[in-house]
Amino acid sequence: MCLYCGEPKPLGDFLRRTGKRSGSEARRGACRDCRKRRRSAALEAGDEASDPMPPSAQARPHEALPAEVEAAEAAPKRRVRRPPPEPPxxxxxxxxxxxxxxxxxxxxxxxxxxxxxxxxxxxxxxxxxxxxxxxxxxxxxxxxxxxxxxYTNRTFRRYILERDRYTCHFCGEYGDTIDHLLPRAKGGHTTPLNCVCACMLCNQNKADRDLDEFMEDAEPLDTFLSAGNRDDRSDEPFATRPL
Structure with missing residues (x-):
């Protein structure tokens, strides 16, 4: 029974309801003819809701935001060659x-x-x-x-992040993602010796490249420390270090 015209119609004239509890009685609402009449009436009345592309959302040239300009002009991150992770x-x-x-x-x-x-x-x-x-x-x-x-997925993620003290293995900044030293696309597995903590930017930039290819411009850790930079993986807890 259609809710608008009140006439009994075949089930095929009504929209199918989806979900776990939907069954043969789940078709209800407006029939096909009532939906067509309402759609044509809305178009003749110039209803804004029926316009698929309102004027405010029409295509126009993209204007770069100040944050996007700064990100594009920012210098690449300073990468540091660190020793591989140790076993548990x-x-x-x-x-x-x-x-x-x-x-x-x-x-x-x-x-x-x-x-x-x-x-x-x-x-x-x-x-x-x-x-x-x-x-x-x-x-x-x-x-x-x-x-x-x-490890389960959750315990393995927590173990890697706590082992590396939420410090990116490639740039030394704060990281909260996990990256594979040998990409899975090239035969790497999700193991403690092949996974390190990484920031989102380094994780995306490395992608499926090998470690040597990604770190070819990196400087040794001794040079990085002798330049006056403090190693983020010191004995000081991460919670007490500024981000």
């Missing part, structure tokens, strides 16, 4: 034992883990990736056919 403190208590892994009859390795909500999951991976995860301290050996991931 408790990772050296037991050898990684990645050489003991053996594939199953299907030629895969079982990998277990937990989600951020604590639910268990299991999937299969290849032998080379499993050995890389164990070697770079992202997983441990359960048996020769199974490995277990040590």
């Amino acid at each position: 403190a408790d990772a050296m208590l037991e050898p990684t034992r990645e050489a003991e892994l053996r594939p199953t009859r299907q030629g895969t390795i079982r990998m277990r883990g937990r989600t951020d909500k604590g639910r268990r999951w299991q999937q299969e991976t290849d032998l080379e990736m499993a050995r890389c995860l164990v070697r770079e301290h992202a997983a441990v050996l359960v048996n020769r056919f199974t490995i277990r991931r040590l």
Whole structure:
């Protein structure tokens, strides 16, 4: 039954309602003829709501804002070549034992883990990736056919940011994102030895480039410190340092 003309119409004349609770009785509102009449009446009346492009939003030349001009004219960030990240403190208590892994009859390795909500999951991976995860301290050996991931997505992000003290690995400024030293597009994995803290600008500028290509203009850390700059990764807590 149409709400406007009050006549019974086929279900195909009404718009389909979507959602989890929508069913055969979910079609309601105005029928097709009433929608056409309302649309034509709105166009004849010159209703502003029916205009797809009001005059205030018409295309005009883009005017650069002062902030955009300053960002475009700003000098590139000063990059510092820092040592690679070290393994976790408790990772050296037991050898990684990645050489003991053996594939199953299907030629895969079982990998277990937990989600951020604590639910268990299991999937299969290849032998080379499993050995890389164990070697770079992202997983441990359960048996020769199974490995277990040590971090969830949330705990891994918190671990990397706290380990690097929210300091960008490339420029030394404040950072709150995670970047891969060897990009995933070139075979890198999300492991503690391949991930570092990075600021948003350095993360976007590096993209899928190799570390040596991105840091070719960087200066050594000793030169950076001897020039009167203080290393942000000192023993002083980050909360007490100005941003």
